[in-house]
Amino acid sequence: MYRIIKSVPKSLFGKGSFNQMGDILDEMRKDKDSYFVFLVDDYFKEKPLSDRIPLKGGDYIIWVNVDDEPKTSLVDKISDQIKESQSHMASAVIGIGGGSTMDYAKAVSVMLTNEGSSTLYQGLNLAKVPAVYHIGVPTLSGTGAEVSMTAVLTGPVKKLGIKGEFTPFDLIIMDPELIKDCPKNQRFFTGMDSYIHNVESMDGINRNSISDSYAIQSQNLCREVFLNANLTREEADEKMMVSSYFGGLSIGHSEVGVCHALSYGLSYVLGLHHGIANCIAFNNLEDVYGEHVREFHKMVELHEIDLPMHISKEFTKEQVEKMAVTAFGLDHMWRHAFGLEWQKHVTTERIIEWYNLM
Numbered sequence: 001m002y003r004i005i006k007s008v009p010k011s012l013f014g015k016g017s018f019n020q021m022g023d024i025l026d027e028m029r030k031d032k033d034s035y036f037v038f039l040v041d042d043y044f045k046e047k048p049l050s051d052r053i054p055l056k057g058g059d060y061i062i063w064v065n066v067d068d069e070p071k072t073s074l075v076d077k078i079s080d081q082i083k084e085s086q087s088h089m090a091s092a093v094i095g096i097g098g099g100s101t102m103d104y105a106k107a108v109s110v111m112l113t114n115e116g117s118s119t120l121y122q123g124l125n126l127a128k129v130p131a132v133y134h135i136g137v138p139t140l141s142g143t144g145a146e147v148s149m150t151a152v153l154t155g156p157v158k159k160l161g162i163k164g165e166f167t168p169f170d171l172i173i174m175d176p177e178l179i180k181d182c183p184k185n186q187r188f189f190t191g192m193d194s195y196i197h198n199v200e201s202m203d204g205i206n207r208n209s210i211s212d213s214y215a216i217q218s219q220n221l222c223r224e225v226f227l228n229a230n231l232t233r234e235e236a237d238e239k240m241m242v243s244s245y246f247g248g249l250s251i252g253h254s255e256v257g258v259c260h261a262l263s264y265g266l267s268y269v270l271g272l273h274h275g276i277a278n279c280i281a282f283n284n285l286e287d288v289y290g291e292h293v294r295e296f297h298k299m300v301e302l303h304e305i306d307l308p309m310h311i312s313k314e315f316t317k318e319q320v321e322k323m324a325v326t327a328f329g330l331d332h333m334w335r336h337a338f339g340l341e342w343q344k345h346v347t348t349e350r351i352i353e354w355y356n357l358m
Contacts, residue, residue: 005252008136008147010171011245015238018137018175022054025092028133032057034091037082039064039105041097041139049139049178053096066100069267069274072155075104075118079111089113092133095169098190099143099152099274102136106151106167109134118162119155125164136169139178141240142190142275144197144248146172152274159268159326174245176238188226188305189275191240192296194247195222196278199292200257201250204336211254218246226299257337258288261330262354265323279307284357288337312358324351 012020025036035058042063044050053061062078082090089112095105109131111118121127136146145152149168150161161167179187198215201207221243225236262285263277272280283300286293300307312320328334328351334342 004165006149006165006168007249007252008169008172011174012171013174013241015177016175017173018052018178021094021135021137021173024135024171024173025054025056028091029056030091033088035059035086036092036094037062037090037108038094038096039078039101039108040095041066041101044096044139049096064097064101064104066097066104068271069154069159070100070103070107070152072118072122072153075107075111075153078104078108079118082108082112090132092135092170094135094137096137096139098138098140099145099193102138102143102145102169103151103153103161105134105136106131106145106169107153107162110151110162110166118153119157121162122153122155122158122160123163127162127164127166129166131166133170136172137178138172138174138241138244140182140186140190141179141237141244142193142195142247144194144244144251146174147245147248147252149252154268158329159264174241176234176241179237179241180233184303185306186275187240188299188303189273189279191222191225191243192279192282192299193275194218194240194244195226195296195299196259196282197247197251197256198222199289200259200337201247201254203289204255204257205339206255206336208253211250211252214246214250214253218243218250221246223295226303227295229302255332255336257333258354259285261327261333261337262323262351264330265327265351265355266358268326269319269323276308280311280358281354283307283309284354310358312356315355320352320355321348323355324348327351 038061093109095102113129138146150163152161198219201215221239259282262281266272266277338345
C-alpha cells in the first residue's frame with residue numbers, strides 16, 4: 001500500500017540564518033496578546049545562544065533536559081503547564097536543540113490541541129486536531145528529526161512515536177553555525193544516525209526511487225564528513241546538516257530496519273540515547289549489513305571514537321528479555337527488513353543473540 005508522506009513545507013538554510021528568526025516571528029505576531037513558547041535544550045542555558053533567542057512580550061522559554069530519551073511524562077507536564085498558565089493558544093512552539101528537543105517540540109505542539117495524555121497518541125495518525133504551528137532549529141545533525149513525521153517518545157509501556165500529518169514542523173531553520181561546538185563523540189553518534197538511516201532505508205521492501213535518491217546523496221555526504229580528513233570543520237558541519245535533512249526524508253519515504261529496532265530496546269530498557277544505542281547495535285550487525293558495518297568500523301577508528309563495547313556482560317536476564325520483547329514488537333521495522341513473512345526470519349531468541357553480541 002502506498003503511503004502519503006508529509007514533508008516540512010518551509011525551510012531556511014545557511015550560515016547565520018538563525019539571526020532571521022526574530023523577523024520571522026514578528027510577522028506572526030497578530031496582536032498584542034500573541035506569544036511564542038521556546039523549548040530549548042538546557043545545555044544552552046546561560047550560554048551565548050540563549051541571548052540570541054528573540055523573546056518579546058509574553059514569550060517564554062522552557063528549558064528542556066535531555067539527559068534521558070524524550071518521555072511522554074515530560075510532554076504531558078509541559079503541555080499542561082502551558083495550558084494552565086495561558087488563557088489562549090500559543091502562536092507557535094519553537095524547538096531549539098538536538099533530536100530529543102525537536103521531538104519534544106513536535107509532541108507538545110500536538111498535545112496543546114489534542115486532549116488527554118500523549119501516551120494515547122503513540123502510533124500512526126492518532127491525533128485528530130491539527131497541531132500548533134511549530135518551528136524546528138537543530139543544534140545537532142544526524143537524527144533527521146527536523147524533517148520526520150515522528151516525535152519519538154518513551155512511555156510507561158513502550159517506546160513509540162507520535163506519527164502523522166500534524167507532527168512535522170511547519171518551518172525549520174538550519175544554521176550550520178549552531179553545530180560548530182558539538183563535542184567529538186556526540187557529533188559522531190548523531191551523525192551515524194543519518195548514516196544508519198540511509199543503510200536501512202535502502203535495504204528493505206519499502207525502498208523506492210525517491211527514498212534511494214535521498215539516501216544516496218545523504219550517504220555520500222556522510223562519507224565526505226567522516227572519511228575525508230581534508231574537510232574543514234565548517235565545511236563538514238554544513239554537509240552534515242544537509243545529510244541529516246536528506247536522511248530524514250529518505251526514511252520518511254521508506255523505513256528503518258534491524259538496527260533501529262534493536263536500538264529502541266536498548267533505549268527503552270537501559271535509557272541509552274538514540275544515537276549511541278544505534279552505534280552499539282550497528283557495530284554488531286555485520287551479518288545483516290555487511291560492508292556498511294565494516295565502513296562504520298573504519299569511521300570509528302579514524303575519528304578515535306569511544307564506542308562502548310561488551311556492554312552485554314552487564315545485562316540481566318530480565319533486561320535482555322525485555323529488550324527483545326520491545327524490539328520484536330516493532331513489526332513495521334522487521335517487515336521492511338525481511339519482508340511480509342519476517343517472523344520466519346526473526347524470533348525473540350534471534351534478537352537476544354544480537355543483544356548478547358553487544
